[in-house]
Structure formats: C-alpha cells, structure tokens
Amino acid sequence: MDPALDKGALRARALAARAAQGDGAALSANLRAALAPWAGKALAGYWPMRGEADPRPAMAAHDGPVCLPVVTGRAVPLLFRRWQGEALVPGAFGTAHPDDSMPQIIPEVLIVPLVGFDSALNRLGYGGGYYDRTLQLLRAARPTVAIGLAWAAQQLPALPVEPTDQPLDAVVTERDFFARAGFPAGPAGQPG
Numbered sequence: 001m002d003p004a005l006d007k008g009a010l011r012a013r014a015l016a017a018r019a020a021q022g023d024g025a026a027l028s029a030n031l032r033a034a035l036a037p038w039a040g041k042a043l044a045g046y047w048p049m050r051g052e053a054d055p056r057p058a059m060a061a062h063d064g065p066v067c068l069p070v071v072t073g074r075a076v077p078l079l080f081r082r083w084q085g086e087a088l089v090p091g092a093f094g095t096a097h098p099d100d101s102m103p104q105i106i107p108e109v110l111i112v113p114l115v116g117f118d119s120a121l122n123r124l125g126y127g128g129g130y131y132d133r134t135l136q137l138l139r140a141a142r143p144t145v146a147i148g149l150a151w152a153a154q155q156l157p158a159l160p161v162e163p164t165d166q167p168l169d170a171v172v173t174e175r176d177f178f179a180r181a182g183f184p185a186g187p188a189g190q191p192g
C-alpha cells in the first residue's frame, strides 16, 4: 500500500511526534479561545494519557457542565458522565472515567483527542472508531461541535478519508488553529 495512505504507518508517525510534547500554556489558551462561544453548553473533555495534549485547564475554565467519555464496549458509541473533579475509576484501554453514579450527559461540544490530523479537519484516532460512531450519533440528534486537540507536531499530510469518518469543526494546537468556514471564534490573529 502507498505509505502515505497506510493508516497504521500514519498512526505510528503521529504517535512518535506526539511524544515530543509542546507549549502547554499556549495550547490551553488557544483551546479556551476556541471554546469561548460555547459558554453554557455541555462540554465533553477527555482524561489525557501517554503524551496526549492536556485539555483539563480549559475544561476547568468552562462555564457549563463538563463530562468525560466512558467506553462501554467494542464498536459502540461512547457515553458521557458528568465530572466535577471527583476521583475517577479505571476503564478500557488505560482510560479513566467518572463512576456509574454520575449522571449521563449528552454533550453539545466535544474536545476530541487526536492521534493525528490534517489541515482539512480530518482526524486519525487509535482505530477503534469510537469518536466516529459517537459523533455520528450525536449529530443525528442535533448540531454538535467537535474540536480536535493535539500538538502541532501531530499534523500529517492529507489523510485518507473513509465514509464513516466524522469531520472536525476545528483543530487546536499550541501553534495553529484550523476551523471550518463559519466557525464562530478562535485564537486572536489566527483566523480559520
């Protein structure tokens, strides 16, 4: 297969780049700016693992309910439970999530963890299809905003797009901001 189109090779390349990390303060500032238009809306964040860009400062600053994803099985959409700083319980694939007593929330804005991304707002994940299935379900019910978060070094050349891939509305890094036409806001001086 053409190496530029081999998702496995692209994943390995993006994961190696992720390990280099970046400027966390700049990343958080850019993410806060991208989230500003959605004050009051339910926000899904994620609990970072293994060098993933950390969305927690922007989650803490969000004016509105915040939730975290829960993996409930293979090939099923994620569900989301409210999180207000409580201790988490271990979940599938090394994730951590709120315990089952926390209420389910249907987020309207999601911070989506990325393995890789391209400037056309396509994303590459671990390959489980979790966010694709989840965004498809959420978007079938109402407009839902997906903001990818990654280090700038995780950017890849044009990714192969499959019919089940759900596009992002924006991608935030410590350096760059990419957004679809009409996306309402973003870091100053970096129009989408």
Ligand SMILES: Nc1nc2c(c(=O)[nH]1)N(C=O)[C@@H](CNc1ccc(C(=O)N[C@@H](CCC(=O)O)C(=O)O)cc1)CN2
Pocket (backbone or CB within 6 Å): 046, 047, 048, 049, 052, 069, 070, 071, 078, 092, 093, 094, 095, 113, 114, 125, 126, 128, 130, 131
């Ligand atoms: N922080 C975080 N939380 C998340 C995700 C994520 O990417 N990051 N997810 C995004 O979907 C969902 C969980 N799905 C995941 C699926 C696979 C792997 C993973 O590490 N896969 C390994 C293969 C399995 C293994 O060997 O452990 C890998 O690809 O290296 C992690 C999370 C929901 N929560």
Ligand SMILES: Nc1ncnc2c1ncn2[C@@H]1O[C@H](COP(=O)(O)OP(=O)(O)OP(=O)(O)O)[C@@H](O)[C@H]1O
Pocket (backbone or CB within 6 Å): 123, 124, 125, 126, 127, 128, 129, 130, 131, 132, 133, 136, 162, 164, 165
């Ligand atoms: N809505 C869907 N319905 C059925 N199958 C799906 C759906 N979305 C994705 N898939 C399947 O899931 C598998 C993994 O998809 P893909 O390689 O795009 O995952 P990914 O986006 O890298 O991972 P993730 O979404 O977990 O971060 C593919 O075989 C894809 O066909």
